[in-house]
Amino acid sequence: MTESPASDPEYVAAVVDLLGAIxxxxxxxxxxxxEDAASAPTLRDKVALAAMASAEFGHLGRLNERLETLGADPFEAMAPFQAPIDAFHEHTAPKDWLESLVKAYVGDGLARDFYREIAALLDVDTRDLIMESLDSTAHSAFVVEHVRRAIEDDHRVGGRLALWGRRLMGEALSQAQRVAADRDALTALLAGGVDRPGMDLAALGRMFNRLTERHAQRMTELGLSA
Incomplete structure (x- = not known):
């Protein structure tokens, strides 16, 4: 009989790390x-962003419930990722509302793609929960509409936001690499084992190439050059 992944302490530690980071x-x-809702230019925009914020908080609740079923304290699971994620936000503080929208779309999108890549190595229940938590379809449509409209109104905006998007990509990829390298359990998960998939150096390289390609697609959707 094949042993359940939940009976492997190393695997559980990796799942707890991943769920804590997410x-x-x-x-x-x-x-x-x-915060973005507070600075939104119209009442309609405020409501839309507040609804998105509420959805994110709902995802947090389900992730914490899953952590508890794994026997983990959600706050202890999140704690190791507070410093690197906070550092990312400090290094990428937007100067205006448009930059904050691009950051939500590009920066958060890269992080979400990274977590989806790792989720592919997990058991079905955990993978499904992560995929649900990372869904941002409504968020994406809202940002694309507003950024494209701003570029149409003033083409100079496009160049500035394109540079901002490139900076976000560099910071987000650096963060993803640090998270993967600094946590032993995640490193072991990526490497795989006798009875579960993993990634060798070539596969890791392809993964980061896919992250870069998806970033370029997002920039194109926004009407910006990658």
Missing amino acids: AYGELTAFEHLA
Whole structure:
């Protein structure tokens, strides 16, 4: 009989790490969307961003419930990722509302893609929960509409936001690499084992190439050059 992944302490530690990182990311997404709502130019925009913030907070609750079923304290699981994620936000503080929208779309999108890549190595239940938590379809449509409209109104905006998007990509990829390298359990998960998939150096290289390609697609959707 094949042993359940939940009976492997190393695997459980990796899942707790991954869920903790995503959960703290959802918490900061909630905080920043709430801040963006406060500075939104219209009442309609305020309501839309407040709804997005509420959705992020709902995802956080489900992730914390899953952590508890694994026997982990959600706050202890999030704690190791507070410093690197906070550092990312400090290094990429937007100067205006448009930059905050691009950051939500590009920066958060890269992080979400990274977590989806790792989720592919997990058991079905955990993978499905992560995929649900990382869904941002409504968020994406809202940002694309507003950024494209701003570029149409003033083409100079496009060049500035394109440079901003490139900076976000560099910071987000650096953060993803640090998270993967600094946590032993995640490193072991990526490497795989006798009875579960993993990634060798070539596969890791392809993964980061896919992250870069998806970033370029997002920039194109926004009407910006990658």
